[in-house]
Amino acid sequence: MKVPSEVTKIANDIKAMRIRGASRIAQAAALGLKIAAEHYSGDSVDEFIDYLTNVKEILEKTRPTAVSLPNALSYVMLRVFRRYNSGARLKELIEVVIDAAEEFIEYSKTATKRIGEIGARRIRDGDVILTHCNSSAALSIIVRAFEEGKDIKVYATETRPKFQGYLTAKALYEKGISVTLVPDSAVRLIMKKVDRVFVGADAVAANGAVVNKIGTSLIALAAHEARVNFFVAAETYKFSPTTVIGELVEIEERSPLEVVSEDFVKTSKNIVVRNPAFDVTPPEYIDAIITERGVIPPQAAIIILKEEYGWALRDYMLKATLEIEEAS
Amino acid sequence: MKSMKEDFKYYRVIEDIKYGRIQSATEATLAILRAAVHFVNEAEDTSRIREFLRHFFFKALEARPTNALLMNVVREAILAVRKPLEVGSLDETRRVFNKYYNETIKSIRTMNDAIAKMAVNRIEDGDRIFTYSYSTIVMKALKLAKEVGKEIKIYVSESRPGLEGLNTARELGDYGIPVTLFVDSATRYFMKEVNKVFIGAEAIAANGAVVSKVGTTLVALAANEARVNVFVLAPTLKFSPETIYGELVELLEKEPESFIFVERMHKMGLKINDKFHIKVPMFDVTPPEYIDAIITEKGLIAPQAVTFMLREIYGWPFHFAPIRELLGD
Numbered sequence: 256m257k258v259p260s261e262v263t264k265i266a267n268d269i270k271a272m273r274i275r276g277a278s279r280i281a282q283a284a285a286l287g288l289k290i291a292a293e294h295y296s297g298d299s300v301d302e303f304i305d306y307l308t309n310v311k312e313i314l315e316k317t318r319p320t321a322v323s324l325p326n327a328l329s330y331v332m333l334r335v336f337r338r339y340n341s342g343a344r345l346k347e348l349i350e351v352v353i354d355a356a357e358e359f360i361e362y363s364k365t366a367t368k369r370i371g372e373i374g375a376r377r378i379r380d381g382d383v384i385l386t387h388c389n390s391s392a393a394l395s396i397i398v399r400a401f402e403e404g405k406d407i408k409v410y411a412t413e414t415r416p417k418f419q420g421y422l423t424a425k426a427l428y429e430k431g432i433s434v435t436l437v438p439d440s441a442v443r444l445i446m447k448k449v450d451r452v453f454v455g456a457d458a459v460a461a462n463g464a465v466v467n468k469i470g471t472s473l474i475a476l477a478a479h480e481a482r483v484n485f486f487v488a489a490e491t492y493k494f495s496p497t498t499v500i501g502e503l504v505e506i507e508e509r510s511p512l513e514v515v516s517e518d519f520v521k522t523s524k525n526i527v528v529r530n531p532a533f534d535v536t537p538p539e540y541i542d543a544i545i546t547e548r549g550v551i552p553p554q555a556a557i558i559i560l561k562e563e564y565g566w567a568l569r570d571y572m573l574k575a576t577l578e579i580e581e582a583s
Numbered sequence: 584m585k586s587m588k589e590d591f592k593y594y595r596v597i598e599d600i601k602y603g604r605i606q607s608a609t610e611a612t613l614a615i616l617r618a619a620v621h622f623v624n625e626a627e628d629t630s631r632i633r634e635f636l637r638h639f640f641f642k643a644l645e646a647r648p649t650n651a652l653l654m655n656v657v658r659e660a661i662l663a664v665r666k667p668l669e670v671g672s673l674d675e676t677r678r679v680f681n682k683y684y685n686e687t688i689k690s691i692r693t694m695n696d697a698i699a700k701m702a703v704n705r706i707e708d709g710d711r712i713f714t715y716s717y718s719t720i721v722m723k724a725l726k727l728a729k730e731v732g733k734e735i736k737i738y739v740s741e742s743r744p745g746l747e748g749l750n751t752a753r754e755l756g757d758y759g760i761p762v763t764l765f766v767d768s769a770t771r772y773f774m775k776e777v778n779k780v781f782i783g784a785e786a787i788a789a790n791g792a793v794v795s796k797v798g799t800t801l802v803a804l805a806a807n808e809a810r811v812n813v814f815v816l817a818p819t820l821k822f823s824p825e826t827i828y829g830e831l832v833e834l835l836e837k838e839p840e841s842f843i844f845v846e847r848m849h850k851m852g853l854k855i856n857d858k859f860h861i862k863v864p865m866f867d868v869t870p871p872e873y874i875d876a877i878i879t880e881k882g883l884i885a886p887q888a889v890t891f892m893l894r895e896i897y898g899w900p901f902h903f904a905p906i907r908e909l910l911g912d
Contacts, residue, residue, distance in 0.1 A: 410862075413844075415743065415766040421851045428859045435860040436844070438743040440767040440798025444867040470768025473801060476808055514741065514766055519749065525756035528764045534772045 256306045258313060259294040262287045269317040269324075272417065277457045277493055278367055278391045281323035282360045284314045288331050289356035292349045300345050307335065307352065319505045320466060320533050322458035322495040327363075330492070331355040359492075366490040366547035371395030374453065374488055374545040378405055382450045385410045385442075385478075388468035389419035390455025392488035394426060396545065397453060401432050409434045410445055414468060416513040416530060442474050446481040456489035456544075460498040461560060463538035463553025465489070466506070469531050475540035484542045487553070491546050494556060496564040500571045507532045590635060593618045594642065601646045606747050608785050608821070609691065609719040612653040615643045619660070620684040629671045636661065641910050648833040649794050649866050651786030651823040654906050656687055661909050694818040694880035699724040701878050702781065702816055706733050711777040713738045713806070716796035717747035718783025720816040722754060725781070729760050736760075738777050740767045742798055744837070744844070744863050767798050774809040784817040784877075788826040789893060791871030791886025793817075794834070797864045803873035812875040815886075819879050822893055824903050837863040 265287045268274040274283045291310040295303055311328050318324060334355040338348060374396030378384065382400075384407055386393050401407055409427055411434055414420040420436055427434040437445055452474060458466040465471070465487050478485040495504060511520060511528030520528065538553035546559060561568065596618045599605045605614055619639060626632045640657045647653060663683040667675035702724035706712070712735055714721050728735050737755050739762060742748035752764045765773060780802060786794040793799070793815050806813045823832060844861050853859055871886035884892065897903045 412768075413743070415741070415768055418847060421847060421853065424859065425851055425853055428853065431858065433858050435862050437862045437864075438767070438797070440740075440743050440801060441862065441864050441867070443800045443804060444797060444864055445862070468768075469766065469772060473768060473771040473805060476771060476804060477801065480804060515749070515764070519753075523753050523756050525759060526752050526762045526764055529769070529773075530765065531769055531772055534769070 256295065256297050256302065258310055259290060261290050261294075262310055262313070265290075266313050266317050269314070275419070276389060276391055277321045277323040277455065278363055278490060280318065280321050281327035281492060282363050284324050284327045285331060285356040285359040285363075287314045288328065289353050292352035292356075295349060298345065300339070300343075300348065303345055303348060304335075304339055307332070318507060320457050320507045321493075322466075322504065323490070323493045326492040326496075327359055330359045363490065363492070366492075367392050367395050369547040370488050370490065370545055371399035373547070373550060374486065375399035375403055375405075377484075377486060377545070377550075378407060378451065380405045381407075383408045383410065383448055385412070385445070385449045385452045385474070385483075386423060387412045387420070387452075387454050387471055387474055388414045389422045389426075390488060392490060392545075393453040393455045394423065396488055397427065397432065398430055401430060407432065410449060411436050412439050412442065412470065412474070413437070414470065415439055419468075439470050442470075443477045443480075446477045446483060449478070449481075449483050452478045452483060452485045454485075454487055456487050456493050457533055458504050459487070459489050459494045459544060459553075459556050459559075460504060460535075461495070461557055462498075463541065463544070463556040465536045465538075465541060465544070465553070466504045466533050467536065469534050472534040472536040472540070475536045479540045485540060487536075487541055487544045489544055489546055491548060491559050491563050494559050494563065496560055496568055497571060499557070499560055499568055504535070506534070590622070590639075593622050593635075593639060597639075597642050597646050600643070603745050606745055606750075607717055607719045608647075608650045608652050608783070609695070611647055611650060612656050613688065613691070615640075615653060616656060616660070616684055616687065620680060623677055623680045627673075629668050629673050629676055632664075632673075632676060633668050636664070637910055644906065644910075647835070649785045649835055651794075651821045651832075652818070654786075654823065654825070655820050658904060658906050658909060659683065659687070662904065691818065691820070694820065695720050695723055697880040698816050698818060698878050699727045701883060702814065703728045703731060703733070705814065705878075705883075706735060706779070708734050710779055711736045711738060713774065713777040713780045713802065713811070714751060715740060715748065715782050715799050715802050716742040716745065717751045718816065720818075721781045721783050722751065724816060725755060725760060726758055729758060737762045738765075738773050739763075740765055740770055740798070740802075742796060743767055745796065745865070747796065767801070770798075770802055771805045771808075774805045774811060777811055780806045780811055780813040782813070782815055784815050784821050785866055786823045786832050787815070787817055787821050787877065787886075787889055788823055788832060788868075789890055790826075791874065791877070791889045793869045793871075793874060793877075793886070794832050794866050795869060797867045800867040800869040800873075803869045807873045813873060815874055815877045817877060817879060819881060819892055819896060822889055822896070824893055824897050824901065825905055827890075827893060827901055830905075832868070834867070835865045837865055
């Protein structure tokens with residue numbers, strides 16, 4: 256069966272970053288599965304599973320780094336396979352997809368709100384806050400603190416190459432929060448005036464390292480040097496189960512045309528423009544990760560992973576062990 | 584009033600500096616000096632020259648208050664023509680000023696050549712060198728390295744807000760040196776791939792702190808973390824004697840309206856007001872502990888040895904004329 260055009264559109268929007276931010280991507284992916292299930296017009300259970308798996312793969316391949324994307328898809332697919340294995344009928348399976356997708360989207364929204372409530376407690380009256388890129392979890396914290404009546408000022412980095420900082424500035428400004436945009440290069444210069452840094456995450460690895468928008472690790476380094484607290488806001492579905500078995504998080508490199516003009520590329524010689532979208536912040540520069548389940552030190556990431564993905568971890572481990580056995 | 588209007592063309596260079604059309608500290612200094620010598624050669628009496636130089640230099644320093652080279656060169660220029668201006672001798676003023684101009688141009692070139700040669704001594708075959716913004720001396724050194732057959736690769740970030748890194752990349756690329764270009768945020772990401780950092784300076788303070796284009800201090804911090812050596816290439820004319828008297832180097836900020844931010848801001852429907860602002864710093868300060876060496880025309884020194892060099896140049900106790908006094912500020 257053909258993939259519905261609405262689903263293709265979601266996939267394309269994620270790829271082109273019209274849908275961006277790890278939480279929004281995860282929600283869109285779950286929605287994609289839901290739409291696909293709703294549109295299924297065949298009558299075979301096995302065909303439905305193949306079709307859904309195909310949709311899942313299309314959505315999964317859009318961006319390689321944000322782990323929230325495969326986690327959201329697994330959240331739904333796991334529930335589907337459980338029922339499929341126990342012999343459920345087509346109608347039931349379609350319902351499972353719709354329910355699980357809705358459940359995930361609802362969970363994601365609640366989680367972001369909950370992170371706001373927990374994280375806001377870390378903000379004091381009069382704080383100057385720095386944020387990078389455009390993270391819904393980090394914004395949730397900042398906005399919540401402001402709504403609690405705390406007098407805060409925010410620095411937002413421009414966030415080259417795609418200038419998401421302007422979106423952050425606009426969102427905060429519209430809430431009535433005082434915000435100043437700075438070029439990414441000015442981060443160390445202004446760090447002296449900053450009390451706390453809040454950023455989001457695209458993936459949290461098993462050792463507590465955080466993969467986030469390029470520039471995050473540089474900000475963490477400057478914060479560490481200036482003894483400014485550095486917080487990461489991340490829903491538990493951004494923790495990466497595959498890193499437990501040693502897999503690396505792949506850092507996506509995007510088109511040079513996000514950095515320079517086409518004219519520059521055509522007229523320059525011997526220049527390679529590289530555009531990594533993310534970098535990795537080591538756990539030692541992170542004071543805490545704020546999840547919807549509570550505040551944890553980055554080194555405790557494995558606890559979240561074991562609790563949330565115990566099932567998946569066993570699976571991954573088994574697979575890894577089998578591969579080793581096969582190889583020998 | 585008529586005379587002010589005629590002077591207008593000389594002031595264009597100051598606008599060029601103000602709006603970033605002239606970016607490097609050395610180029611800015613040479614351009615100011617060139618405009619001044621033009622005026623001196625065309626003016627008809629010494630009182631006009633005196634009035635013009637005072638105002639023109641004052642405005643130039645206002646446009647680029649961080650530029651120690653400019654400050655030092657202006658100081659020497661004023662001191663050189665002070666006598667002939669006092670006695671009102673036009674011929675002597677012109678002669679002295681032209682002589683000062685020619686000697687300074689030559690000495691800046693000689694100094695930069697010497698620095699480039701020393702820097703090349705530090706470059707090894709296969710080096711991957713990180714640079715930032717656009718520095719006349721660093722460009723000279725990297726091109727020289729290529730000329731003497733050293734195989735190097737350059738890493739440079741775009742260097743916002745001025746975007747001087749694009750010019751650096753283009754010029755070196757055209758020269759046949761392979762360049763990797765990326766956004767400023769990717770500095771730490773790429774620091775692992777390089778083994779040296781070469782940067783220029785706007786001013787060097789008495790404690791060895793280096794004032795340079797904003798973002799330089801982040802590069803130095805990331806280099807320090809990755810144990811990559813940082814070299815600053817600067818003639819002693821960029822040392823700021825004023826800082827010995829405890830003066831702070833003034834860090835210039837730009838109005839966002841005058842810069843590259845404004846278009847995007849408007850597109851987003853954002854307007855500057857009491858709740859929304861854009862900060863556009865032009866320079867920052869790199870502490871001496873992140874700098875491995877400053878390469879001057881007198882040799883390679885530790886940043887902490889800047890005081891000794893200043894002492895050599897200006898004597899101890901210090902005697903030099905602070906620029907603001909000379910300009911009657």
